[in-house]
Amino acid sequence: MIRVVLPYHLRTLASVDGEVLLEVKSPATLSGLLDALETRHPVLRGTIRDQITLQRRPFVRFFACKEDLSHDPPDTALPETVVAGREPFLIMGALAGG
Amino acid sequence: MSRIRVLVGTRKGAFILTSDGKREHWSISDPHFAGWEIYHLKGSPAEPDRLFASQTSGWFGQMIQRSEDGGKTWEPVGNQFNYDGVPGTHQWYDGTQHPWEFKRVWHLEPSPTDPDTVYAGAEDAALFKTTNGGRTWQELPGVRSAKGHLWQPGAGGMCLHTIVLDPRRPERVFIAISAAGVFRTDDAGLTWRPINRGLRSPYELPDPDAQVGHCVHRIAIHPSRPEVLFMQKHWDVMRSDDAGETWHEISGNLPSDFGFPIDVHANEPETIYVVPIKSDSEHFPPDGKLRVYRSRTGGNEWQALTNGLPQRDCYVNVLRDAMAVDSLDPCGVYFGTTGGQVYASADSGDTWNPIARDLPAVLSVEVQTFP
Numbered sequence: 001m002i003r004v005v006l007p008y009h010l011r012t013l014a015s016v017d018g019e020v021l022l023e024v025k026s027p028a029t030l031s032g033l034l035d036a037l038e039t040r041h042p043v044l045r046g047t048i049r050d051q052i053t054l055q056r057r058p059f060v061r062f063f064a065c066k067e068d069l070s071h072d073p074p075d076t077a078l079p080e081t082v083v084a085g086r087e088p089f090l091i092m093g094a095l096a097g098g
Numbered sequence: 099m100s101r102i103r104v105l106v107g108t109r110k111g112a113f114i115l116t117s118d119g120k121r122e123h124w125s126i127s128d129p130h131f132a133g134w135e136i137y138h139l140k141g142s143p144a145e146p147d148r149l150f151a152s153q154t155s156g157w158f159g160q161m162i163q164r165s166e167d168g169g170k171t172w173e174p175v176g177n178q179f180n181y182d183g184v185p186g187t188h189q190w191y192d193g194t195q196h197p198w199e200f201k202r203v204w205h206l207e208p209s210p211t212d213p214d215t216v217y218a219g220a221e222d223a224a225l226f227k228t229t230n231g232g233r234t235w236q237e238l239p240g241v242r243s244a245k246g247h248l249w250q251p252g253a254g255g256m257c258l259h260t261i262v263l264d265p266r267r268p269e270r271v272f273i274a275i276s277a278a279g280v281f282r283t284d285d286a287g288l289t290w291r292p293i294n295r296g297l298r299s300p301y302e303l304p305d306p307d308a309q310v311g312h313c314v315h316r317i318a319i320h321p322s323r324p325e326v327l328f329m330q331k332h333w334d335v336m337r338s339d340d341a342g343e344t345w346h347e348i349s350g351n352l353p354s355d356f357g358f359p360i361d362v363h364a365n366e367p368e369t370i371y372v373v374p375i376k377s378d379s380e381h382f383p384p385d386g387k388l389r390v391y392r393s394r395t396g397g398n399e400w401q402a403l404t405n406g407l408p409q410r411d412c413y414v415n416v417l418r419d420a421m422a423v424d425s426l427d428p429c430g431v432y433f434g435t436t437g438g439q440v441y442a443s444a445d446s447g448d449t450w451n452p453i454a455r456d457l458p459a460v461l462s463v464e465v466q467t468f469p
Binding site: 007008009010013043045046047048051052057059060093094096 | 133134155156157158159160161174177178180
């Protein structure tokens with residue numbers, strides 16, 4: 001199972017407490033993970049990526065294994081440790097402010 | 099006993115204030131949607147416990163929330179706002195054309211008769227409509243056909259911020275768009291045309307009498323006389339007696355005719371309210387005195403209302419959607435400030451009291467009256 005950590009406001013929207021555990025069909029990719037997440041929690045559609053273009057929203061970031069995966073193409077394979085559930089996949093609100 | 103419910107949208111959540119009809123003692127709810135910008139929330143006149151809220155975030159985009167119990171609990175509904183067909187382009191700052199891009203919903207206007215029908219005014223400027231209680235939204239693309247390629251965003255964004263439904267003619271709707279003007283449909287939203295004749299913008303437009311491009315901040319009507327429109331423009335307070343065909347200035351003796359909100363007394367169609375702001379760059383009241391101005395003559399002759407409002411060192415703003423009236427007698431008038439105060443008057447503006455003092459910056463105020 002893939003472990004997904006949502007930012008506070010999206011956990012509230014999705015009524016989620018803690019990590020979301022997702023079954024993502026193989027080969028597990030960034031877009032496959034987001035598809036599975038939005039299928040499980042339809043309320044998140046449009047909050048992480050555009051509903052039509054599927055472009056990541058500008059101030060949302062994807063981190064895993066201490067790497068920033070935000071700019072990777074949607075069909076990028078997820079790190080093996082994420083697929084194996086040893087590391088979480090983090091969806092973050094980007095730093096903004098002063 | 100009558101009751102009042104005040105719906106307050108702020109930069110960091112929504113608050114619901116309640117009182118009995120005396121309007122002396124108020125309860126303030128905990129924040130709803132804490133941390134999100136709530137541009138507007140409004141109740142359905144047809145089913146007053148059904149509320150709609152526009153919840154937005156620079157990080158996570160647009161949500162629309164609906165309540166069936168007067169705001170105690172909420173449920174997310176449809177948040178997909180797709181421009182009809184190929185979105186097309188509008189004027190950009192550098193003179194080029196720029197594609198329409200949805201950013202947020204500024205204003206929600208529920209139908210007076212059908213609880214499932216709501217209009218939504220969006221940035222980039224467009225009008226959307228739901229007929230299923232918010233589950234899905236369709237654009238009324240005729241709005242953007244009204245010279246939309248000439249519209250250009252102002253400093254506050256290219257937003258469709260005001261929607262006025264004619265209570266006598268359901269097929270007639272007025273809308274206002276920042277830096278574009280006022281538009282009207284007489285065929286239930288199929289076709290629209292600019293109705294800006296008489297507006298003058300000598301310091302904002304190369305042609306001061308242009309058909310579009312005027313920065314209209316707010317329009318308001320009295321439901322008994324929907325052909326009479328009042329407008330707070332960027333500069334100038336204006337009036338139309340022919341459903342927007344022509345406008346004339348009614349700024350009269352105001353200390354400044356710049357401002358954002360304008361509203362009409364619930365029981366006196368010639369009594370109107372504005373909050374003068376010093377200038378287009380100094381968004382605070384002249385002389386540090388927060389004054390609502392009331393005209394009982396439909397404009398031109400204005401009286402400062404100061405009793406209970408801060409008369410020194412006050413540098414807040416009152417935004418376009420942040421004033422509303424109740425329908426009791428005497429009429430209650432309410433407005434919220436960017437400093438987080440909500441002021442209320444239970445006597446048509448003669449005296450004021452803060453009914454909330456320390457909220458986040460107020461974006462919108464709506465009032466529901468339960469007689």
